[in-house]
Amino acid sequence: MPVPPIDAALLRREAESYEARAVVEPARTRGLRLVLSLIDLTTLEGGDTTQYVRALCRWARAPGPGVGLPPVAAVCVYPVFVATARAALIGSPVRVASVAGAFPAGQSPIDVRAAEVAAAVSAGADEIDFVINRGVFLAGRRRQVREEIRVLCHAAGAATVKVILETGELGDADVIREACDLVLDAASSARGAMTDGAVFLKTSTGKIAIGATMPSTLVLIAAIRDHVRATGVRVGLKPAGGIRTPDQALAYLVMVRETLGESWLRPELLRFGASSLARSIVATITRSEVPS
């Protein structure tokens, strides 16, 4: 059955209804701790150094030392820092994620992209975040996009893949939905029998002005839900880019809980891609837990 159209105005309205939920204590602190454990702590700057990545990994293992906060889900870095992160995270549950495959535009020859993905995996990455080539997708060359996704999934081997749609460049909700379905279809065929959480849909690179929004994330959620209904396989969700404040993150948590359900609220199926969110959550929790 063809995918039904999406009404953008009503989509926004639905997103607002989740934002309007009141999250009060103790649900608030519990929710923030949960969000913290779902964060892909990310650094993707031209100025990144091994020293900085090492320090970030130290922090990721024990955010806000002394207050007993859970470690984040993963540290997300460029491929050249995978080995550094791997070494710095030995003995911790924090996973190593790497962007690869010509991040953030994907505008490189596909064998070069695949080689980069394979290199990141062999350097020790547990998870690969790669982009779809929006230029090719928006030009209508769906078959090529599908083929590229298949190649990149193969290159990633057993690593979890998070496919970045860059929703801010796709524009329309209908186009985003089409991209979601294409990605899920390509990834399923590439991975054969897909397992829960082996593939994630990720909204954005964080490198353009429009990152994750609640309405665009709702489109991903609908695609994931329909995929589960059709195949029984649960796909992960990663909103990324622009989620900076604890309240924003809680609104996403409410939205995922009310749409995909409570079973999605774990790192195997839900991640937040963020660089500054983790620190502001730690600041918020430590502030509220300081004895008066």
Add this chain to the structure above:
Amino acid sequence: MTGEAPAWALTPTQVAADIEIASRQRLFIGGRFVTPRSRRHRDVVAPATGMTLTRLTDASGADVDAAITAATAAQRGWTRSARLTPLLRLADRIERDPTLAILATRETGRPIRAATGVDTPLAARITRFNAGWADKLSHLVRGGNAPRSAGVVVVLVSGHAALLRVLWAVTPALAAGCPCVVKPSPHATLACLRLAEIARGADLPPGVLNVVTGGVKTGEALMTHAGARLIVISGRHATCRRACQGAAARTSPVVAEPRTPLTHVVFEDAALDQAVEAIVAGPEASPLASAGLGIRLLVQEPVREEVTARLLDRLRARRVGDPLDANTDIGPLPATHHAVAIDDMLESVRTAGGVVRTGGDPTVPRPDGGGHWCPPHLVTDVPAPDALAHAEAGGPFWFMDTFRTTAEATTLAGDARALAVWSDKSARLFAVTETLAATTVWANTLPQIDPAAAGMAGVRRFLR
């Protein structure tokens, strides 16, 4: 589902709602609260707690007479030049008044989130829109002669969305120069009494807006009073019909605004997720269109399974609980007799082979006490004509039937007065809207009633 999923649920909240409610309510006649002549009264039971909230007077013939007399006396001073400013001020005061929402929540069980976020802004909008007629009446008729007002108007309103329905009738009447006597349902009077108080604060002259309380007998006394020039009745279909049948014996005309169940027609090419969202949010987000009754769905065969699955998903996430909790979507059933009507309805649905499935977020606690709680239900396999009758029982119920062709859809929806159509093809939308007898049709949108859409029809009925 794995059992190791981290449990995270919202913590119950409580909106600060400690406002004083007098143990005995008086009547608002001639610009002040007066002690009623009647000695008869009844208890108002809060639906969320089952506790007595206050006591209402069953206004007697003498009380009704006093109210109509006060209204008649106010007619002369309620001149065209005097109307606009206080009515606009009333709209502003309504907008800023938090107690209207709190009173409705405590008395009727309407979730505070909807009462504050939907009802109060809409109440202000209705008032402001109709206030605007006050200085434009002479433009309503050809020739430019200023029309005369119809005289004293009696407004009888049923329990659901009472304040909005009162304002829907009263504000155009006041703008047209008609003083009003309002009798809301005994299950929803507190917000209306508060409205009268706000109107006084907005400098509406004494006697222009009067509120009496009571049940059927008080309503009869109002309708048969010789001073009542026009009667507006807004309630269930049966109530309105009874009132209209009785009208032959009286001299004053009756305007009936029956509450009828909302029908959604969902075509296979519709934006299904958004349609489902609007269908589920209906009772909360569109109080006037959904009318506090069950909602009927007509779904095209090919998407029957899709829509059922999506509806159930969304209904499972609905939060049923304390209406004063800011996160509650569905409050308690409004009054005890609704619970009985719902049991009867479910009984007859099951006998006829209907399938009943329930929703509601199980992590949401229900307050202890005597409240009647009803999770949202999806009823499938009930023929569409029966669903219309079932929906009259009220409560959070969605009744689904299917159709195959546009012609079938129009036939099945033919008796619906309020209709929402969902399709991506404009040709289908037009085909359905043109062949139906519905008074209001929404296409691909949340069924919200807008005062501006009623236009001049709202005010015209109060002019001669």
